[in-house]
Amino acid sequence: MNLHEYQARGLLKAAGIPVPDAEVAERPEEAEIIAKRLRGPVVIKAQVHAGGRGKAGGVKIAQDPGEAREKARQILGMQIKGLTVGKVLVAPAAEIASESYVGIVIDRSSQRPVLMVSPAGGVDIEEVAAKTPEKIFRLPIDPRFGLLSHQAMGLAFKLYRDIDQVRQAATIMQRLYHAFLDAGASLAEINPLVTTPKGEVAALDAKIVVDDNELDRRPGIAALRDSSADDASETKAREAGLSFIKLTGNVGCCVNGAGLAMATMDLVKYYGGDPANFLDIGGSSNPQKVVVALGIIASDPNVKSILFNIFGGITRCDDVAKGIVAATRQLKLVRPLVIRLTGTNEQLAMDILQQNGFTAGTDMDEAVKQAVKLAQEAA
Amino acid sequence: MSVFVGRDTRLVVQGITGRDGSFHAGQMLEYGTAVVAGVTPGKGGQKFENKVPIFDTVADAVSATGANTSVIYVPARFAADAMFEASDAGVSLVVCITEGVPVLDMTRVLPYLKERSTRLIGPNCPGAISPGCAKVGIIPGQICREGHIGVVSRSGTLTYEIIHQLSRTGLGQSTCVGIGGDPLIGTNFIDCLSAFEADPDTQAVVMIGEIGGTDEQNAAQFVSQSMKKPVVGFIAGQTAPPGRRMGHAGAIISGSSGTAAEKMQSFAAAGIAVMQRPSDVVPLLKDRV
Numbered sequence: 001m002n003l004h005e006y007q008a009r010g011l012l013k014a015a016g017i018p019v020p021d022a023e024v025a026e027r028p029e030e031a032e033i034i035a036k037r038l039r040g041p042v043v044i045k046a047q048v049h050a051g052g053r054g055k056a057g058g059v060k061i062a063q064d065p066g067e068a069r070e071k072a073r074q075i076l077g078m079q080i081k082g083l084t085v086g087k088v089l090v091a092p093a094a095e096i097a098s099e100s101y102v103g104i105v106i107d108r109s110s111q112r113p114v115l116m117v118s119p120a121g122g123v124d125i126e127e128v129a130a131k132t133p134e135k136i137f138r139l140p141i142d143p144r145f146g147l148l149s150h151q152a153m154g155l156a157f158k159l160y161r162d163i164d165q166v167r168q169a170a171t172i173m174q175r176l177y178h179a180f181l182d183a184g185a186s187l188a189e190i191n192p193l194v195t196t197p198k199g200e201v202a203a204l205d206a207k208i209v210v211d212d213n214e215l216d217r218r219p220g221i222a223a224l225r226d227s228s229a230d231d232a233s234e235t236k237a238r239e240a241g242l243s244f245i246k247l248t249g250n251v252g253c254c255v256n257g258a259g260l261a262m263a264t265m266d267l268v269k270y271y272g273g274d275p276a277n278f279l280d281i282g283g284s285s286n287p288q289k290v291v292v293a294l295g296i297i298a299s300d301p302n303v304k305s306i307l308f309n310i311f312g313g314i315t316r317c318d319d320v321a322k323g324i325v326a327a328t329r330q331l332k333l334v335r336p337l338v339i340r341l342t343g344t345n346e347q348l349a350m351d352i353l354q355q356n357g358f359t360a361g362t363d364m365d366e367a368v369k370q371a372v373k374l375a376q377e378a379a
Numbered sequence: 380m381s382v383f384v385g386r387d388t389r390l391v392v393q394g395i396t397g398r399d400g401s402f403h404a405g406q407m408l409e410y411g412t413a414v415v416a417g418v419t420p421g422k423g424g425q426k427f428e429n430k431v432p433i434f435d436t437v438a439d440a441v442s443a444t445g446a447n448t449s450v451i452y453v454p455a456r457f458a459a460d461a462m463f464e465a466s467d468a469g470v471s472l473v474v475c476i477t478e479g480v481p482v483l484d485m486t487r488v489l490p491y492l493k494e495r496s497t498r499l500i501g502p503n504c505p506g507a508i509s510p511g512c513a514k515v516g517i518i519p520g521q522i523c524r525e526g527h528i529g530v531v532s533r534s535g536t537l538t539y540e541i542i543h544q545l546s547r548t549g550l551g552q553s554t555c556v557g558i559g560g561d562p563l564i565g566t567n568f569i570d571c572l573s574a575f576e577a578d579p580d581t582q583a584v585v586m587i588g589e590i591g592g593t594d595e596q597n598a599a600q601f602v603s604q605s606m607k608k609p610v611v612g613f614i615a616g617q618t619a620p621p622g623r624r625m626g627h628a629g630a631i632i633s634g635s636s637g638t639a640a641e642k643m644q645s646f647a648a649a650g651i652a653v654m655q656r657p658s659d660v661v662p663l664l665k666d667r668v
Contacts, residue, residue, distance in 0.1 A: 259534020
């Protein structure tokens, strides 16, 4: 789960990291009031779950409260990478002496949290990694001991020469590690970590991504979810316990298991079609899940044919068949269905489908070919 | 012969009285696996299906029955502790089926188990099956067949699809291992490939990877440097958009790294026969065994 910048800043602040005062506005007039309170020039920043906000015009400087209202009016409601901006952050336009990067991420190869710092801050860290990898310093953290003081100091010396700033930065890194653990994060970064002309070190922008598997035991973090920032069909799927990602093609896919779902999408492409979605109905045998799944797929106007690909292991084919029958009764489907079922209770499923006027096959390639053909004919 | 699980497996089921644990314990018994014990705290002294003794702790189960392998079906919030407990009790192999284990928990579990030389398969995996010998996990026994193909995969149902294609054309399996779809897992592709290379009963290996991470690329390097047996490979997620998690927690393209194209190229460069679709597995294997 992605947090908004303002939410991430709040968590860092609560962890004791210096973060300049800033507030969120949902209307231009609020931005004006906040700018008045902050005094001096402000920066207005779109709060969306997308990188590259600056390039997209979602970050603007305003010299006075009136301009803050105007700039907020321009940003609120704009689209960035398909997401509508519903909130802006109004922050003081700080004077900056230097910009660095500090981040913690779960590293798959060392199987540990890794602290990364770079004196080249303020830009996309992936770009730094690609162009000047020598400017990134990495330290795997032993989770049993945490980030030791000397380790944080060692990395802080890669950023600053002034010992006061080094100490400030080292403290920030240790607090960032605590914030990372407390949020159940898979990524927590400060970019940029700035120094002011007075020599203070502060976090100007923050990003936190939370491990979805942590949400059950961290209700405070789970409450930060902003469903308005997600695609409506994806929210509906998540609430039903389905894993769904909307794509741009016209063959709707309903599959059990994530790997098979991906392989099904790939096979649609292989036979010249274009998948409309990724959808994993999971390993359970709940006909109601199939009803919700089919409803979500059918609500996409791009979908021209719907493909079921079920390999019954734990999932029982007859339960999926019951779900298909129930869903088509409720939804009055107009688009053609292609059904492939094999495995546990395959024959029972075939009988149920036949009694209700459906045909189904057992071969994955044949089913995909047919779904692609039907979508092409309808397009 | 087989790898990881086989005739020597003496299995303890953690969470044997739960919904999933009891169903799958029944399935494993039916398959002929030596399920020697179950564990549910507070239910020690009872019996599962009137034959398998239940204990309060894994340590009790191990000392009373000599169990050497554990399979975990407990809910995600208890899974890390179940893995620690199994390792402390001295089993040499832990198979964690549970999905949804927080990755920060795994950063603590993995070094702990490693120090105690406990092998972990998973979490978020279907387990392992050596057809005709033992089934540890949830892979449906009826689709498997005894034979000489080793199968290793990050997926569940996609693995079943491929096992099914093998079995119906007479290509049986030595062992099928599902290593799991999470970003941090106990046993990786290389661990399985080296076990299959050393297993006299395995003639060829099918490796099923997916987008995200670099485990497949590392495995490709291992195949080219250290394997004599033929390997056939598949990567799921050629049509997956970057930055989105495709069901499995570990199936995500970050930036431009971890793509299917990159993995398929590294397979091809290592001499692995690359499947374009699941049904390519049989023709590609028949050319090689």
